[in-house]
Amino acid sequence: MNVNDFDLICRILKERSGLTLAKDKAYLLESRLLPVARKWKFANFEELARVVRTKPDEGLLRDITEAMTTNESFFFRDIKPFDQFREIVLPHMLAARAQQKSIRIWSAACSSGQEPYSLAMILSEQAAKLQGWRIEIIATDLSTEILARAREGMYSQFEVQRGLPIQLLVKYFTQNGDRWQINKPIRDKVSFRPFNLLQPMSPLGRFDVVFCRNVLIYFDQATKGKVLEGIASQMADDGFLYLGGAETVLGVTERFQLIQGQRGIYGVQTAKPGLKTAAAG
Numbered sequence: 682m683n684v685n686d687f688d689l690i691c692r693i694l695k696e697r698s699g700l701t702l703a704k705d706k707a708y709l710l711e712s713r714l715l716p717v718a719r720k721w722k723f724a725n726f727e728e729l730a731r732v733v734r735t736k737p738d739e740g741l742l743r744d745i746t747e748a749m750t751t752n753e754s755f756f757f758r759d760i761k762p763f764d765q766f767r768e769i770v771l772p773h774m775l776a777a778r779a780q781q782k783s784i785r786i787w788s789a790a791c792s793s794g795q796e797p798y799s800l801a802m803i804l805s806e807q808a809a810k811l812q813g814w815r816i817e818i819i820a821t822d823l824s825t826e827i828l829a830r831a832r833e834g835m836y837s838q839f840e841v842q843r844g845l846p847i848q849l850l851v852k853y854f855t856q857n858g859d860r861w862q863i864n865k866p867i868r869d870k871v872s873f874r875p876f877n878l879l880q881p882m883s884p885l886g887r888f889d890v891v892f893c894r895n896v897l898i899y900f901d902q903a904t905k906g907k908v909l910e911g912i913a914s915q916m917a918d919d920g921f922l923y924l925g926g927a928e929t930v931l932g933v934t935e936r937f938q939l940i941q942g943q944r945g946i947y948g949v950q951t952a953k954p955g956l957k958t959a960a961a962g
């Protein structure tokens with residue numbers, strides 16, 4: 682792959698998804714784009730790059746962008762964030778929203794659905810407490826292909842063995858050959874929509890809890906900052922933001938502060954009653 686072709690594709694990826702690729706990732710670009718070249722009946726990567734340069738087709742650009750996303754996810758990823766959700770965030774929201782009886786949760790780069798379905802199972806386990814409440818889980822991703830998988834909720838044996846407690850597998854999934862489908866009542870708790878984090882976020886409405894995990898790592902500092910500012914503007918004043926284990930707001934934005942003693946959860950500037958942000962001391 683020549684440098685010009687690499688730079689061209691990198692520019693497109695950066696514009697369309699925020700993904701920043703280091704120069705030493707040319708092998709990754711080529712291996713992920715070969716199936717796209719085949720699908721579009723190009724002889725090789727060079728021909729794909731030539732078409733992108735001379736007469737770019739929206740469908741081709743979309744396929745290139747989607748092929749470069751990393752969709753790895755698993756149920757109850759890192760465990761702790763989901764324990765915190767069950768034990769701290771949900772009780773806080775149930776007390777704070779006792780009047781409205783409504784909570785909106787956003788899984789902002791949901792991939793194949795394990796993150797929003799983990800939340801839906803937690804809510805289902807607490808069904809008795811949530812009677813009369815309207816709890817929305819909006820799950821979005823850039824990739825329409827991965828969203829189709831998420832909606833279907835069908836997982837391999839390997840995927841259900843990664844992080845999902847066996848009693849939840851038995852309770853909420855149905856075996857279908859060597860695959861497992863999450864049951865309809867849980868699927869129905871999640872509303873999947875395509876959404877690019879680089880777009881204006883106001884059409885999504887306001888959220889009480891946002892999971893934006895393991896996607897900012899692919900962006901440069903400026904893009905991380907813009908995405909986090911956008912999320913902050915969509916959050917309730919006492920809302921909670923979750924980031925992935927390798928992600929932080931430090932040095933990126935001042936709109937969020939770590940909730941003291943709760944690694945990985947951030948509050949929007951103001952301290953919450955009973956839950957202090959680190960800056961508030």
Ligand SMILES: C[S@@+](CC[C@H](N)C(=O)[O-])C[C@H]1O[C@@H](n2cnc3c(N)ncnc32)[C@H](O)[C@@H]1O
Pocket residue numbers: 697698699700750751752753754755758789790791792793796821822823824827876877878879893894895896925
């Ligand atoms: C590694 S997965 C993270 C899944 C899940 N949040 C988790 O932590 O397990 C990253 C996801 O981000 C999505 N993504 C990448 N760029 C995006 C963008 N600009 N807007 C929305 N989603 C994006 C990818 O399609 C991919 O499904």
